Amino acid sequence: MFVLVNLKAYPCDSIAVATAARDVADDAGVRIAVAPQAADLARVADTGVETWAQHVSPIDHGSHTGSTRPATVADAGAVGTLINHSERRLTLADIDRAREVAADNGLETIVCANNPAQAGAAAALGPDAVAVEPPTLIGGDVSVASADPDIVTDAVTAVTQVDDSVDVFCGAGVSTGSDVAAAADLGASGVLLASGVAKADDPSAALTDLVSKI
Amino acid sequence: MFVLVNLKAYPCDSIAVATAARDVADDAGVRIAVAPQAADLARVADTGVETWAQHVSPIDHGSHTGSTRPATVADAGAVGTLINHSERRLTLADIDRAREVAADNGLETIVCANNPAQAGAAAALGPDAVAVEPPTLIGGDVSVASADPDIVTDAVTAVTQVDDSVDVFCGAGVSTGSDVAAAADLGASGVLLASGVAKADDPSAALTDLVSKI
Amino acid sequence: MFVLVNLKAYPCDSIAVATAARDVADDAGVRIAVAPQAADLARVADTGVETWAQHVSPIDHGSHTGSTRPATVADAGAVGTLINHSERRLTLADIDRAREVAADNGLETIVCANNPAQAGAAAALGPDAVAVEPPTLIGGDVSVASADPDIVTDAVTAVTQVDDSVDVFCGAGVSTGSDVAAAADLGASGVLLASGVAKADDPSAALTDLVSKI
Amino acid sequence: MFVLVNLKAYPCDSIAVATAARDVADDAGVRIAVAPQAADLARVADTGVETWAQHVSPIDHGSHTGSTRPATVADAGAVGTLINHSERRLTLADIDRAREVAADNGLETIVCANNPAQAGAAAALGPDAVAVEPPTLIGGDVSVASADPDIVTDAVTAVTQVDDSVDVFCGAGVSTGSDVAAAADLGASGVLLASGVAKADDPSAALTDLVSKI
Numbered sequence: 103m104f105v106l107v108n109l110k111a112y113p114c115d116s117i118a119v120a121t122a123a124r125d126v127a128d129d130a131g132v133r134i135a136v137a138p139q140a141a142d143l144a145r146v147a148d149t150g151v152e153t154w155a156q157h158v159s160p161i162d163h164g165s166h167t168g169s170t171r172p173a174t175v176a177d178a179g180a181v182g183t184l185i186n187h188s189e190r191r192l193t194l195a196d197i198d199r200a201r202e203v204a205a206d207n208g209l210e211t212i213v214c215a216n217n218p219a220q221a222g223a224a225a226a227l228g229p230d231a232v233a234v235e236p237p238t239l240i241g242g243d244v245s246v247a248s249a250d251p252d253i254v255t256d257a258v259t260a261v262t263q264v265d266d267s268v269d270v271f272c273g274a275g276v277s278t279g280s281d282v283a284a285a286a287d288l289g290a291s292g293v294l295l296a297s298g299v300a301k302a303d304d305p306s307a308a309l310t311d312l313v314s315k316i
Numbered sequence: 317m318f319v320l321v322n323l324k325a326y327p328c329d330s331i332a333v334a335t336a337a338r339d340v341a342d343d344a345g346v347r348i349a350v351a352p353q354a355a356d357l358a359r360v361a362d363t364g365v366e367t368w369a370q371h372v373s374p375i376d377h378g379s380h381t382g383s384t385r386p387a388t389v390a391d392a393g394a395v396g397t398l399i400n401h402s403e404r405r406l407t408l409a410d411i412d413r414a415r416e417v418a419a420d421n422g423l424e425t426i427v428c429a430n431n432p433a434q435a436g437a438a439a440a441l442g443p444d445a446v447a448v449e450p451p452t453l454i455g456g457d458v459s460v461a462s463a464d465p466d467i468v469t470d471a472v473t474a475v476t477q478v479d480d481s482v483d484v485f486c487g488a489g490v491s492t493g494s495d496v497a498a499a500a501d502l503g504a505s506g507v508l509l510a511s512g513v514a515k516a517d518d519p520s521a522a523l524t525d526l527v528s529k530i
Numbered sequence: 531m532f533v534l535v536n537l538k539a540y541p542c543d544s545i546a547v548a549t550a551a552r553d554v555a556d557d558a559g560v561r562i563a564v565a566p567q568a569a570d571l572a573r574v575a576d577t578g579v580e581t582w583a584q585h586v587s588p589i590d591h592g593s594h595t596g597s598t599r600p601a602t603v604a605d606a607g608a609v610g611t612l613i614n615h616s617e618r619r620l621t622l623a624d625i626d627r628a629r630e631v632a633a634d635n636g637l638e639t640i641v642c643a644n645n646p647a648q649a650g651a652a653a654a655l656g657p658d659a660v661a662v663e664p665p666t667l668i669g670g671d672v673s674v675a676s677a678d679p680d681i682v683t684d685a686v687t688a689v690t691q692v693d694d695s696v697d698v699f700c701g702a703g704v705s706t707g708s709d710v711a712a713a714a715d716l717g718a719s720g721v722l723l724a725s726g727v728a729k730a731d732d733p734s735a736a737l738t739d740l741v742s743k744i
Numbered sequence: 745m746f747v748l749v750n751l752k753a754y755p756c757d758s759i760a761v762a763t764a765a766r767d768v769a770d771d772a773g774v775r776i777a778v779a780p781q782a783a784d785l786a787r788v789a790d791t792g793v794e795t796w797a798q799h800v801s802p803i804d805h806g807s808h809t810g811s812t813r814p815a816t817v818a819d820a821g822a823v824g825t826l827i828n829h830s831e832r833r834l835t836l837a838d839i840d841r842a843r844e845v846a847a848d849n850g851l852e853t854i855v856c857a858n859n860p861a862q863a864g865a866a867a868a869l870g871p872d873a874v875a876v877e878p879p880t881l882i883g884g885d886v887s888v889a890s891a892d893p894d895i896v897t898d899a900v901t902a903v904t905q906v907d908d909s910v911d912v913f914c915g916a917g918v919s920t921g922s923d924v925a926a927a928a929d930l931g932a933s934g935v936l937l938a939s940g941v942a943k944a945d946d947p948s949a950a951l952t953d954l955v956s957k958i
Contacts, residue, residue: 108809110806110807110808110809111801111803111804111805111806111807111808111809111811111813111816112805112806112807113805139782139811139812139813139816140781140782140783140812141782141783141785141786141797141812141813141816141817141819141820141822142816142819142820143783144783144786144787144820145786145820155783156809156810157809157810159753161753162753163753163754163755164752164753164754165752165753165754165831165882165883165938166752166753166831167750167752167753167798167799167826167829167830167831167832167938168798168799168812168826168829168831168832169753169781169831169832170781170782170783170810171753171781171783174753174781174783174784175783177783177784178783178784178787180783184809184810186407186408187809187810188409188809189807189808189809189810189811190809190810190811191407191408191409191410192407192408193400193405193406193407193408194400194405194406194407194408194411194429194434194437194438195402195405195429195430195434196405197408198430198431198433198434198437215408215409216409216412217412219412219440219441219442220408220409220412220440220441222440222478223408223412223437223438223440223441224408224437225440226433226434226436226437226439226440226474226478227433227434227437228433240807241807260440263478264436264440264477264478296807296809322595324592324593324594324595325587325589325590325591325592325593325594325595325597325599325602326591326592326593327591353568353597353598353599353602354567354568354569354598355568355569355571355572355583355598355599355602355603355605355606355608356602356605356606357569358569358572358573359572359606369569370595370596371595371596373539375539376539377539377540377541378538378539378540379538379539379540379617379668379669379724380538380539380617381536381538381539381584381585381612381615381616381617381618381724382584382585382598382612382615382617382618383539383567383617383618384567384568384569384596385539385567385569388539388567388569388570389569391569391570392569392570392572392573394569398595398596401595401596402595403593403594403595403596403597404595404596404597454593455593510593510595614835614836616837619835619836619837619838620835620836621828621833621834621835621836622828622833622834622835622836622839622857622862622865622866623830623833623857623858623862624833625836626858626859626861626862626865643836643837644837644840645840647840647868647869647870648836648837648840648868648869650868650906651836651840651865651866651868651869652836652865653868654861654862654864654865654867654868654902654906655861655862655865656861688868691906692864692868692905692906
C-alpha cells in the first residue's frame, strides 16, 4: 500500500508533515509521499520525503504564463503528480496530455476520478494509477471503503477490464489504519488522503496509525 | 453510415442547410442530421430534418444561468447531442454527467475525442458513439481517413476493447463521398463534418456527393 | 424600474411565466422581461414578452461549436442579454468582447458583478447596465436592498464615478414589491430576480406584487 | 521604470537569467524583477533578484488542490504577482479576489489587460498597477509603444480616470532600450517582457540594453 498525503492549501506546517511522513515511512517500511503546493515543492523535497505535485499543466516548454510545467516540478524534487483532482479538474484532452508530458519527464501519475465509469475512462489514458474519490465523501469522516465499498471494487473491475497494469487507489474520508486495511481488502494499491493527516494535531501519530495494519 | 453536419457558428443559412439535408436524406435513404446553435434548434427542427445539439451542460434542473439543459434542447426538437467537441471541451466528470443527463432525457450521445486513447476513455463512459477528430485536421481539406487512417482503425480497436456496443465516428476534413466511403471501410459507423456542407455554395450538391458511395 | 426575470434552468413552465410577465407588464405599464435558456428563446419570444438571453459567448461567426452567438439569440427574438452572471462567469477579456459583439447585434447588455468594486470595473467596459448581486444572497429570502443596502449605494457610486451613463440594477433575494421599491430608493434602475417568480405557485400574482410599488 | 521579466514556461536557465537581472539591476540602479514558474520561485529568489509570481489563485487556506496560494508564493520569496496574464485569464470575480488575497499577504499586484477599456476595468479593482498588452503583439518583434502608441496613452487615460494611484505598465514586443524609453514617454511606469530576455543568447546584454535609456 502506498499512502499519499495531499496538503491542498491547508494551513498546516508542510515541513513538519513532510518530516513526520519521512520518519514514519522509514520506521514502518511503508511508502508514504507528501503533495504540497507547487511553490512549496523544493522545500518539502529537501526533507527527504517522497514528494508529489498536486497538479501539472498539459504543457511542455512555451508561452504558458502561470502554468505548472511537469519538468519544473520534477526539477523541484517531485517524483510523481496527481492529475484531475476533483478540486482541479481538467478536460479529457488535457488529462491525456498532462499524463503524457508528466511521464516524459519521469513523473509517476495518478489520475483522479469520481466513480467507477470515470476510473475506467482514466485507465484508458495509461496512467500508473487511478484514484477513485466520490466528491460527496471528500473531507468527511467516513471512508469510501466503509461508506460505499462497491465503488472501490467496481472501480477495480472497471480499471482492470480496460488495462490491468493500472493500479487503483481510493480516497475520500480515509483517516485510520482500519480504513487503509479495508481499502487494501477491496483491491486498492494505495490511498489518497488529506485532512486526516494535514489537519491532525499530531501528524506523526496519525500516520503511524494509518500504516499500522498494512 | 450516419452523416452529422455541425453548423458551428458559421454564417450559413441554417434553414437552407437543414432543408437540403432533409431532402437528401429522404432521397438517398441515408441518415443525415444537422446540429445548429442552441437558439436555432427549434427553427431547424421545424424543417423536419433530424436535429442534434452541439453541446449540453452537465446539469438538470437548478440554478444554472446560461447553461444548456439537455431537457430543454430535447423540448426544442433535438434527438441527440455532441458532447466534448474540441471547440467545447468538458472535464472528464462533466462529460460523464452530461452523457448521463442527456440519455435520461432521451438524447443520443456522441462524445468527441482527439485520438484513440481518448476515444477508449470516452467509450468507458457509455455513450452511443465516440467521434475521433484530430484537432490538427479539423477545418482542413484532408480527411482523417486518408491523412491518417491508423487513427480511425486504432480508435475502433480502442473503443471495441472497452465496450463493443459503442459506435465510432470520424471527423476532421471529411468533404466528399470518397471520404465517407473510406471512413466506412476503416470501421466507422458515421462521419462528423462541418465546413464541407455548411460553407458549400450548394449544400444540397455537397450532401448528395457525400452520401453517393454509401 | 425594469424587472428582469431569469428563468435559469428551473423546472418552471417558461411559457406560462412569459405570458404572465407580458400581461402584468401591459396592465401595470412596467417594463418586464424574461430570460429563458437559449434553446427556449424563440418559444418565449413568440408570446410577445420582452425576451432576454441569459448569456452570450464572446464570439461572432466562426468555428465555435457549442457557443451562444449573439446574432443567433437576436434572431431567436432576444433584445438583450445578461453577461457574466455569477453562475456563468467570464474572464474580463470575454466580458469585454461579449458586450461588444452583443451591442453590434443590437442587444442591450447587463453585466453582473458581485460587489461595488467589480461593478465599477464592469462599468468601464461600457454596458447599458451593471447588476450587483452578492453571491451569498442569491436564491435566498432576503433582498440585497434590505440585507445590505450599502452594497447597492456603493455600487451606484462606483459605477457613476466610472461612467454615469451606465445604469445599476440589483439582484439577489428580490421577491416583493417592497424589495423593488427599496432598490429604487437606493438608486437602482431595475432588479434581477429568479426564483421569486419562476418558482412561484402563481407567477402572475408574484409579478403583480413586485411591480405594485413602482 | 520597473522592468519585469516573465520567464513563462520557456526553456531558459532561470537561475542564469535571475543572476543577470540581479546584477544589471544593481549596476544600473534600475528596478528589475524576474517571474518564474511557481515551482521555481524559491530557487530564483535565492539568487537575490526581486522575484514575482506569474499567477496566484483567488484563494486563501482550504481545500484547493493544485492551486497557487498567495501566501505560499510569498513564503517562497515572491514580493509581487501578475494577475490575469493573457495566457492565464481569470474571471472578473477571481481577479478581484486574487488581488485582495495577494495584497493581504504583502504581494504587489499587476493586473494584465488587453486594451484600454479592460485596463480601466482592472484599475477599478485597486491593484498597484495595470499592464496593457495587446494579445496580437505578445511574443512579436514590434513593441506596443511603437506599433500602437495610442493603446498606451489611452490606457493611461482610462486608468487615471478610474484611479490615479494605479500605475500603468505596457508589454508585448518590448525588447530594446528604445522600447522602454518610448513606453516611459507615453506615461508607462514599467514594462513587462518575456522572450526578449528569456530567449536572448546573452540575457545580461539584453537587460543592459533594455535599461540603457531609463
